[in-house]
Amino acid sequence: MHWGILGDGAIGGLYAMSLYHAGYPVTLVMSNEFSQGQSFRQLTYENEQTHYQAELPIEQTTDHCDILLICTKSYQVLDALQTIHLTQNCELLTLHNGMGPQQKILNRYPDHSLWAGTTTHGAKRQSNHIIHHGSGITTIGRYPKNHHTAPCPTWLDDLNNALPEVIFDENIEIALWRKLAINCVINPLTAIDQCLNGELLSPSYQPVIRELCYEISQVANACQIPLSCGEIEQLVQQVCKQTAKNHSSMAQDVYYRRPTEIKLINGYIVEMAKRYNLDVPFNRHLVKNLTTGEF
Numbered sequence: 001m002h003w004g005i006l007g008d009g010a011i012g013g014l015y016a017m018s019l020y021h022a023g024y025p026v027t028l029v030m031s032n033e034f035s036q037g038q039s040f041r042q043l044t045y046e047n048e049q050t051h052y053q054a055e056l057p058i059e060q061t062t063d064h065c066d067i068l069l070i071c072t073k074s075y076q077v078l079d080a081l082q083t084i085h086l087t088q089n090c091e092l093l094t095l096h097n098g099m100g101p102q103q104k105i106l107n108r109y110p111d112h113s114l115w116a117g118t119t120t121h122g123a124k125r126q127s128n129h130i131i132h133h134g135s136g137i138t139t140i141g142r143y144p145k146n147h148h149t150a151p152c153p154t155w156l157d158d159l160n161n162a163l164p165e166v167i168f169d170e171n172i173e174i175a176l177w178r179k180l181a182i183n184c185v186i187n188p189l190t191a192i193d194q195c196l197n198g199e200l201l202s203p204s205y206q207p208v209i210r211e212l213c214y215e216i217s218q219v220a221n222a223c224q225i226p227l228s229c230g231e232i233e234q235l236v237q238q239v240c241k242q243t244a245k246n247h248s249s250m251a252q253d254v255y256y257r258r259p260t261e262i263k264l265i266n267g268y269i270v271e272m273a274k275r276y277n278l279d280v281p282f283n284r285h286l287v288k289n290l291t292t293g294e295f
């Protein structure tokens with residue numbers, strides 16, 4: 001398979017370099033504005049054990065690509081897709097946090113084969129260096145769930161050879177909702193208090209965490225997603241322990257004064273709550289605070 005990568009930041013760079021290193025052809029796909037007229041990009045990859053470099057071609061079109069891995073921030077996805085020439089037979093795979101763009105892609109590109117995924121790998125991009133600081137699991141599935149087609153895509157092996165472990169999930173929406181729920185709790189609280197993920201384990205955070213988990217489970221259930229308040233609380237606890245020394249992506253975005261993904265994380269809960277006539281004051285409050293910067 002020839003892989004196209006849209007958004008060669010931390011996660012896009014990580015996948016581009018890993019696929020290239022595993023022997024698969026990779027093209028970075030971006031408009032001239034983003035490539036600044038360059039026809040290739042030199043990137044380095046490093047983790048605790050190894051480092052290597054590669055010169056990856058840049059094109060404005062998916063002409064050579066069988067599949068396009070979309071790795072921009074969630075709020076950049078639609079704009080980024082619209083600035084490239086997307087060929088008809090190119091499959092699409094999203095890998096961002098937050099919810100909403102998957103459905104928008106489906107509406108905008110109804111004839112393309114769409115897959116969605118979520119990953120627990122951790123990466124940073126500093127200049128042209130991709131630093132892989134935490135190995136994780138990537139879960140991928142057909143978006144939306146489709147009972148009638150062969151379930152597992154042929155290219156899953158490419159990803160598993162390049163950056164294991166990759167799991168196929170026939171019901172990706174539940175996996176996306178689990179990640180959404182985790183991000184809805186950890187990201188805004190750590191962003192506002194500028195604390196580490198592990199600090200949310202302290203007893204003082206538990207009342208607000210419980211309220212958020214309750215609201216998220218109400219909205220998830222209204223959307224036919226079976227997620228209980230207790231299950232979300234457990235997931236949040238587990239991720240806070242596993243990533244105790246991490247600054248969440250939103251905490252970093254606030255620290256570096258970059259836009260955050262709040263509107264597609266807690267904002268998605270608020271939007272869905274409106275649709276089902278539910279009240280989610282804790283989520284609304286976080287969206288308001290992080291959108292206006294008043295905290």
Ligand SMILES: NC(=O)C1=CN([C@@H]2O[C@H](COP(=O)(O)OP(=O)(O)OC[C@H]3O[C@@H](n4cnc5c(N)ncnc54)[C@H](OP(=O)(O)O)[C@@H]3O)[C@@H](O)[C@H]2O)C=CC1
Pocket residue numbers: 006007008009010011012029030031034071072073074076079080081083095096097098119120121122123124125249261
């Ligand atoms: N980093 C991580 O460890 C993890 C990230 N995620 C999620 O993955 C997604 C990507 O995150 P991350 O890689 O950290 O973000 P980055 O900001 O590092 O990467 C996004 C990249 O997309 C580029 N981009 C934006 N608009 C366009 C466009 N129109 N055309 C081409 N490229 C474009 C950006 O370029 P520029 O910088 O020039 O704007 C940037 O290089 C997010 O949803 C994040 O929440 C999930 C798990 C872990």
Ligand SMILES: CC(C)(CO)C(=O)C(=O)O
Pocket residue numbers: 097182183186187197239243246247248249250
């Ligand atoms: C899982 C978590 C919270 C890890 O930091 C994350 O996805 C993020 O920071 O965006």
